[in-house]
Amino acid sequence: MTAATPAERPRDRKSSQRRIQLAESALQTLGEHGYARTSLRDIAANSEFSHGVVHYYFTDKTELITYCVRHYKARCVTRYDDILDSSQSADEVLHRFVDKLCETLVEDAPMHRLWYDLRTQAMFEAVLRPDVLMIDATLEDMIWRVLSRYAELADRPLLTDSPTAYAMVDGVFERALLHHLSGDPETLDWLRSRALGLLPTLLGA
Amino acid sequence: MTAATPAERPRDRKSSQRRIQLAESALQTLGEHGYARTSLRDIAANSEFSHGVVHYYFTDKTELITYCVRHYKARCVTRYDDILDSSQSADEVLHRFVDKLCETLVEDAPMHRLWYDLRTQAMFEAVLRPDVLMIDATLEDMIWRVLSRYAELADRPLLTDSPTAYAMVDGVFERALLHHLSGDPETLDWLRSRALGLLPTLLGA
DNA sequence: AGCCCCCTTTGACGACTGTCAAGAGATGTT
DNA sequence: AACATCTCTTGACAGTCGTCAAAGGGGGCT
Incomplete structure (x- = not known):
């Protein structure tokens, strides 16, 4: 037909x-x-x-x-996937993930602020919600894959669930983006050190 | 003169x-x-x-x-301040803070999404940045006062710095707001349980 | 009274928006 | 070669926007 x-x-x-x-x-x-x-x-x-x-x-x-x-969505969702396959230790996952996080903050800043823009507009316009919620869930999965691999290699359990972990990482990244776009030169160091500190605290003994 | x-x-x-x-x-x-x-x-x-x-x-x-x-800014910055003065235990601060957090999520949802809207627009329009950054710092202080009082009453040290703590709490709240406005009925329970879980993990032994 | 100043309404302007229709150009088929 | 179809340009439409000027009232003062 x-x-x-x-x-x-x-x-x-x-x-x-x-x-x-x-x-x-x-x-x-x-x-x-x-x-x-x-x-x-x-x-x-x-x-x-x-x-x-x-x-x-x-x-x-x-x-x-x-x-x-x-x-x-299709362009950014697999951003960290090659790290997961090729890394051999928890520390390597951690550092390479944070490096990539800092790199994309600078490199793809316009695209990131556009994403935050659209996600916020979805709070007002219902038409945008289905797509935005789907992408948000995909991004959450992306972060969760990183954290799972990180916990697996560290042989320690994850303390938080997927939505909370994503929300926290995303909150830190959004803040870093705002300050980076505002011209704060210390933002990159801040994001690096805070991300390096945050991930280990998500792991239990 | x-x-x-x-x-x-x-x-x-x-x-x-x-x-x-x-x-x-x-x-x-x-x-x-x-x-x-x-x-x-x-x-x-x-x-x-x-x-x-x-x-x-x-x-x-x-x-x-x-x-x-x-x-x-003037209307929302002192939202949790009376909790700090009148609470006598760490657990009381925790629960009353989370209650207020959930209450304002529902009650002041339009104002919150407006704030997120303006903060995101500040990523594009430089004119908005000074005011937005100032308010963001004030909100960060607000959260930090709550956490400091909470740690003080629990007699345990805080593991994170002020910007990171705010960014994480804010990320969780922003996510809850988006899902709440999308009509997800489980959002309130999620925010409550995640906030109750998050704050203790910010305290060290 | 008459006057002046502050506040408010009304109407208009140019610019910009999403949308659409009419037509020109290109491409390939018969 | 002639036609039909797809693609793209151009110009116009109705509506909305920020901005401003002109004018209407309404107090208080002299």
């Missing part, structure tokens, strides 16, 4: 490529100006197309946003 | 009352719709004045917002 509307079939592959392309332009612009101050014209101006093309590939602004959010 | 501009002197008292009055209306509207989707006309419509009056008392929209933020 697969009864597609007449216009959909030949477009499928190319159209999905365009959607991705537009989503990447959109993510970059959103990371610069924030969700509220980014218009469809801004997004199109940062791409190589005109503003009308957005409505050709996305029915709605919210569809574009939610598509961007979902596309964003 | 006090060389005031001709228009300022007689206005002083009344004008500051109006500013407060408008700020309260603004805070309520901002808490409902969020920073980005709140216009000056919305704010005025929620007050008993017309939209023109806002520009009579505030030169700018950003001046209104920053004034609101500063006014908001």
Whole structure:
């Protein structure tokens, strides 16, 4: 069957490529100006197309946003996964995780603040909630995988549950991001030392 | 001396009352719709004045917002202070603090999400940063006072520093707020149990 | 009384927004 | 070569935004 509307079939592959392309332009612009101050014209101006093309590939602004959010997830969720496979000691997991955490704080700062922006907007707009909650759960899993591997290699039990551990790490990271973007030069050292201190306290005797 | 501009002197008292009055209306509207989707006309419509009056008392929209933020601080910073004075045991501080935390999560949910909204917008707009960072520091102090009193009554040392402790508690609270606003009925129990579990782990032997 | 100053309302402006329609250009099929 | 289909540009629409100017009232003062 697969009864597609007449216009959909030949477009499928190319159209999905365009959607991705537009989503990447959109993510970059959103990371610069924030969700509220980014218009469809801004997004199109940062791409190589005109503003009308957005409505050709996305029915709605919210569809574009939610598509961007979902596309964003795929890029960042596996950030720490190679550390887990290749590390051989608890200490190695700890240090490499913290290094990566500090690196992405600086490197991907616009994308991180965009994520916090969207998550906060989900507190106001119900349309954003399903996607945001799903990504938040995925990020929680990501942190939990790190902590589980860390505890396994240290041969000690984890004291907290997954949501709490994620919430605490995320709180520390969000604070670091705010201060980093505010120009505080000590933020990186603070995040490094606090993350190095935090993880061991999540392990029991 | 006090060389005031001709228009300022007689206005002083009344004008500051109006500013407060408008700020309260603004805070309520901002808490409902969020920073980005709140216009000056919305704010005025929620007050008993017309939209023109806002520009009579505030030169700018950003001046209104920053004034609101500063006014908001005064209302919420002393939230837990009476607990500290009147509690006699560590356990009493712990339970009364957590009770208040859960109560304000439900009761003041719009104001909390507004705070998170503004703090996130400060990652994009530099004008908001001074006020946001100041309030964040004040909230950090508020949490630190609770933890200090808690540790003092328990006669045990605190394991973390003030910024980290605040960041972790705030992360847990922010997560609880998002899920509460998403309609998750188990959020309140989760926050209560996790907060009751978190504070003791911040104390050393 | 008449005047002046403070407060408020109203209406308007230019700019910007999401959305859509009409048409031009390109691409490939028959 | 001619046609049809997909893709993209352009221009316009209705609405909303921050901002401001003009004017209306309402007290108190001289």
